[in-house]
Amino acid sequence: MDNYKYLMIVDWVKEHIASKGLKPNERFLTEKQLCEIHGVSRQTVRQALMLLESENVIVRVRGSGTFVGNRSAVSPSVSIRGSIGVISTYFSDYIFPHIVTGVESVLGSAGCTMQLAITHNQVYEETQALESMLANGVQGLIVEPSKSALPNPNMDLYAKLRREKIPLVFFNAKYPWADQPCVAMDDEAAGRTVTDYLFDCGHTKIAGVFALDDVQGHKRYSGFMQSCLTHGIRESERNVIWFATSEKNDIFSYTQDKLLGLLKDKSAVVCYNDKIAVKMLKLCRDNGIRVPEDISVVGIDDSRYASICEVPLTTVHHPQKKLGEAAAKLLLDMIEGRETSPKDMLFTPELVVRESVADLKMGSTIQSVQRKKGMK
Structure with a gap:
């Protein structure tokens, strides 16, 4: 699946609502209809609808259907930002709050929402975080790996990210087998x-x-x-x-x-x-x-x-906040196609x-x- 097809659907929905003059609370097209119109999978349509719902362009009511929201008139020419997943081993202590603050400041300025998950450096909790964020249709991921020097059972999930062309940036460290970029102190x-x-x-x-x-x-x-x-x-x-x-x-x-x-x-x-x-x-x-x-x-x-x-x-x-900012900027560059061959970024201690x-x-x-x- 082309990861960016859902962004095209988002643009199309906004333009469709504006051109048809649809009003808030009017019934909108179903998932099945959108799949048929665009020739894509239901997963792609759902990814688009989640982003549209987060912007209040549409509202989904379980058992009733999809309706036009209050922000449906947003111009489709506006750069679309989605949800970015951030997975950290810890958050409330040590250097981690400053790193996450750096990530959040850049994502917020770019109009992105951030989904944060904490693994407590446990591989199983990393599995749960990755599965949840994939299900929620994140546009990209910033990950601090758990027990990065040990064999990791989440290789299939990381392979899925690559297949679905979901950009990924590691921070602080990366797994020895990973070829995605990492932002870290040297x-x-x-x-x-x-x-x-x-x-x-x-x-x-x-x-x-x-x-x-x-x-x-x-x-x-x-x-x-x-x-x-x-x-x-x-x-x-x-x-x-x-x-x-x-x-x-x-x-x-x-x-x-x-x-x-x-x-x-x-x-x-x-x-x-x-x-x-x-x-x-x-x-x-x-x-x-x-x-x-x-x-x-x-x-x-x-x-x-x-x-x-x-x-x-x-x-x-440790660069802390600067490191978080750099990781977020690199991910946004990857999402928007400004960085096609990303490399590791190391801060000199x-x-x-x-x-x-x-x-x-x-x-x-x-x-x-x-x-x-x-x-x-």
Whole structure:
């Protein structure tokens, strides 16, 4: 099915209502009649009717039929915007509200409505969200994948999106098998940037804590390892602990001894993100380990936690709202045909230096805040 046939039907309906002088509450054509007129499937007609109903051009009453709405006189020459599906792993915490706000601001300015679904990083909930949005006839999708580094049973649903030519943009990460574009921070560069900074401050014995079930964790680990190898540290992979994102709230309780053992002979630790870094600060405090005097701690994402925690964190800045805006703009360009060969868009991480790192070369704690901005 050509995904844009339903837009042609939307235009035709508006023109038909205007040319026939149909008034609000007058009975309109049935789904069957529209299928016969346009030679399309009922699914295509329903997709058009859902968009028309959202604009109040028509009103559907169960058991009675379809009627002309109050906004039927909208000019068919006006650019038509439909509903865009946004699927995020989380929403109410951390960096996610700012990303979704960025998406919503662009879609709202373009006259689109947004359907938001939260998966809690659960693949089954992603399945439900995709099925629901396909059934609702979304014009495009912006998706943060769940457990992106693991095999995913939703490949058939993503294949269906491609067959039906429904544009898709991933954000933060994408599945290794997906060839749709992704808008994200350069996570490999993020891991390398914070680790390079530790080496610049004289640290050579550096540990790492990373998420094993998402692509971001793998890329941040890759950047960590690149930095270590560049600085001649060959055994760094032995100094890493992996955790599942579903266990992030428990890792510092049931693996406490293992974590303390990891830190024992280290002067610094790179954490997967700021949430893990804040938990690392608490672990150190509870066990009499001073930060940064005894060990330095760095995070990634520059979340709101980074600047207000007990020892303000050195981290790298996640573009958050800008990332959401970029993902929405890319999707609209794809929908409207301005972008026919979309590519991944990576934001260069910005180093933010605070008080959680000791400069061993200077024998002091770094106090200044520095940012280097850019995007590639």
